[in-house]
Amino acid sequence: MRRFLLVLLVLIGVALGAIYWLLADPNRFKADIAALIKRESGLEVELRGDLSWRLWPPVRLVARDLTADWEATGGAPLVAVDALELDADLWPLITGEKRLKVKGIAITGLHANLTATDGRANWLPPGSAETKSIPLPIAAAPPDATRTWEVAVVTLRDSRIDYDLDGDRSSLDIEEIIVADVSPGRTSPIRAKVAYATETQRAVLDLRADVTATHDAVQIADGELTGSLAQPTLPFSTTFSARYDIPNERLSATFDASIESLTIPTPHTVTLGGAAAAAVLFAAPAVTTAAAVDLDAPILPLGAIRAVDWEGLIRIARLHHDGADFADVRVETSSTAGR
Numbered sequence: 001m002r003r004f005l006l007v008l009l010v011l012i013g014v015a016l017g018a019i020y021w022l023l024a025d026p027n028r029f030k031a032d033i034a035a036l037i038k039r040e041s042g043l044e045v046e047l048r049g050d051l052s053w054r055l056w057p058p059v060r061l062v063a064r065d066l067t068a069d070w071e072a073t074g075g076a077p078l079v080a081v082d083a084l085e086l087d088a089d090l091w092p093l094i095t096g097e098k099r100l101k102v103k104g105i106a107i108t109g110l111h112a113n114l115t116a117t118d119g120r121a122n123w124l125p126p127g128s129a130e131t132k133s134i135p136l137p138i139a140a141a142p143p144d145a146t147r148t149w150e151v152a153v154v155t156l157r158d159s160r161i162d163y164d165l166d167g168d169r170s171s172l173d174i175e176e177i178i179v180a181d182v183s184p185g186r187t188s189p190i191r192a193k194v195a196y197a198t199e200t201q202r203a204v205l206d207l208r209a210d211v212t213a214t215h216d217a218v219q220i221a222d223g224e225l226t227g228s229l230a231q232p233t234l235p236f237s238t239t240f241s242a243r244y245d246i247p248n249e250r251l252s253a254t255f256d257a258s259i260e261s262l263t264i265p266t267p268h269t270v271t272l273g274g275a276a277a278a279a280v281l282f283a284a285p286a287v288t289t290a291a292a293v294d295l296d297a298p299i300l301p302l303g304a305i306r307a308v309d310w311e312g313l314i315r316i317a318r319l320h321h322d323g324a325d326f327a328d329v330r331v332e333t334s335s336t337a338g339r
Helices: 002-024 026-041 274-283 302-306
Strands: 044-047 051-054 059-069 079-089 100-117 149-165 168-182 187-198 202-213 217-229 234-245 250-259 262-264 308-321 324-335
Touching: 026 044, 026 051
Parallel strands: 100 149, 250 308, 262 308
Antiparallel strands: 044 059, 051 059, 059 079, 079 100, 149 168, 168 187, 187 202, 202 217, 217 234, 234 250, 308 324
């Protein structure tokens, strides 16, 4: 009996040693992880930095200095990330609940290079159909999704996305984006502090909204947007709601904006359609200080503006143009299919 117990203890010790050897250094699994991602998504992932994990409780995986692209070209990758942290709760899976619960996903230092030329976008797999709009950074649920996973909070910090849409270059600098209570079909509150810039304009934005993603649409409700344009300095705020049609890649929005004081430079033809209305809508939706706005240079590319259907109200307390002042101006504006 004593010999049996001794042998059993030796076997247990060997098993524990083998498990420790396998799990102590997660870097030996880099190739397996990259192969799994390639098989499931088609993306070539390179794990350049160290992997680390904590097994209990909860499970935490940390990956540093990683890149992802559809093919290894040796140039600037589609996406590069300084650090990715994931905290998961395995207890539901151990108890047979078959639901993955993630306590948090934190991404720091993401840099994405997104380009589209003649409808061919590098963020889509090679051979995909043409795209018509900037990609929406919200993953939608598949049609038959049940709530088999949930994420308590997703955080993106100190990141940047560069866009090149048929030569129209812009960038999105992300100080912080926080999305809570993420699960298929569930409404998730979102908070974002970002700066959007083109070659001629820059806007610092603070966004709050409730987002619901399904298999065919993303709904945005109770939206509040505040911020400031840089040239000229124009603080603004507006309320809005929106719906993004995923199959048709089309965004529709309603808004209610108010402008305290707006000056249109002279000489300039005042129109309320086309690029002029788009400039007021997208570049100065709620100005609270008097400033001149260049209506020929809206902050968004005209192609992106035409991809949006909108209907809304702009209230201008005082409009200045060509030596004349107009008080209590009310503009009802809309766009459908680029008209």
